Amino acid sequence: MANKASETPDDQDIPFMQRLLDNPFILLFLGVASPTILYIVWGIIEVAQIPIAN
């Protein structure tokens, strides 16, 4: 199961993207934050701004 990345002696030498993709919890944060902000929160703000009918 070895791969070339595992032979790298120092974590600092691992490219940023690979470190990002190797961390499921950062990905989890991004994957929940992105739709929460861009879809849910922005959508709720839009609904909240609808004037109430008289």
Next chain:
Amino acid sequence: MASAANFRTCPDTGLKVDRTAEALIKANAVVAVVFLAVGGLFGVLVAMTRWPAVHLLDADMFYLVLTAHGADVLLFWILFFEVAILYFASAILLNSRLATPKFAWLAFIMMVVGAVMANVAVLQGDSTVMFTSYVPMKAEPHFYLGLIIFAVGALIALFVFFATLVVAKNEKTYEGSVPLVTFGAITAAIIAVFTIASGAVILIPTWLWSMGFIANIDTLLYKIIWWGMGHSSQQINVAAHVAVWYCIAAMVLGAKPLSEKVSRTAFLLYILFLQLASAHHLLVEPGVSSEWKIFNTSYAMYLAVLGSMIHGLSVPGAIEAAQRRRGFTHGIFEWLRKAPWGNPAFSGMFMSLVMFGFLGGISGVVMGTEQINLIIHNTLYVPGHFHATVVAGTTLTFMAVTYLVVPLIFRREIILPGMAKWQPYIFGIGVAGISLFMMGAGTLGVARRHWDITFTDAIMSVEVPGTAFLMMGLNGISALLAGVGGAMYVVIVVGSVLFGKRRDEAVAKANPIIFDGGAAVANYGSEEQVKVPGTIVLVAIFFTAFVLYYFVNWKFLSEVWPLS
């Protein structure tokens, strides 16, 4: 740490298999197939009612059955199977023990109780609110409670999956990066967390509203948050079935991705943007701005579509590269002609790939474009589209991988191999018909979610062209074909699990079903040979179809909405 006695060594792959994970995979897969059988039967009844010449059920029963069909196949079948995939992609592929097995069993029990409770509520007749359960339509409280219990169970299963990743890393059961199939499962699990959180945020207040504790739920707010669950739940499927495409290609042919980095980046695009496509359900809502609609669909969704197109090149490319490595190098398409079309795992996967791209993918982009969405919004085109993505895409893929799961996990040989060889074709052709003919009827203006497409007793008459009746008849025939294919699947799977010959070490050696012990699926690594001319031709055909269909829809729009 688990003792060695808790593991067995798989004679096919040499992988260490945690027996608890194996038992949970079996339990979740079996219950998934039960819900597929029940939900599929409801689906045939729906299609027989939508076929105007048959019109099988009365209106009340039609809406009840449609509600049950949606819940059983869109939620319960899919999510039970996906939990099985998550445990496989974590504990089995990473050679690890499953974390917190008692919580995994608790999750399973909660999911079963919730799914049964929601089904009982629907079948009792007072919760006919459709899959979307839009307020102010009100179901019985135990309908919402069943969905909530099911969702909490699924959420616990997700935590077990993430905890297993931590256990595997800490106990060094693998080195470096996780295999691509596990990465795809991580993507599915991340989307699932958002999905279930959205469901909890809206279903818990709706449950309280159904019991009278809350006076009112804003309908537009409900729609926005509900679709965060309703559409994203189908994006879990996309990530999961793409992971399974890579898995089957690796297991059957030893195919490695053309580039691990590129495929993982495509999954990252899913993680960041796929859930935002939920907004396309709200493209005609007056309460939200065009900025919100267009950003979430036409901009963000296209980045997720880019991810799908990368997978659409990478998966057949990986197959072509593997086949060329095995000597099928003559011409552009020898690799494809001599692919194992008699192996239901491969044929089901490849048909799913083609139909998901050509039928589901292209129609999805059309639906996600605010202007041309107007032509088909809330018509039968919408279920036509998602039968291409969820049934031809996800269900057919999950059926295909079952032909590997039964021998490898249940340790049983597949019974009726002749029938198994034909099953993906019969189901796949049926589903392609369902999808195409519903999209055709929708393009002609047939409304979705209606018992009577002619609106016979409506005050304002609705004219539907005769071709639409033909489309609905062909949809009914296709549904029967898919129903036969689905029944064949259930017979083969249940029969194999109960009566199949035991697959011990001797049988596994005599009848190997996976390539090179599945090394390609359990390891990180890219294909060295990346010259794939056949795949480039296939992709060029896809793009031509995509562009033509996209612009044809703008032409349709100019005809239904003249500007002069």
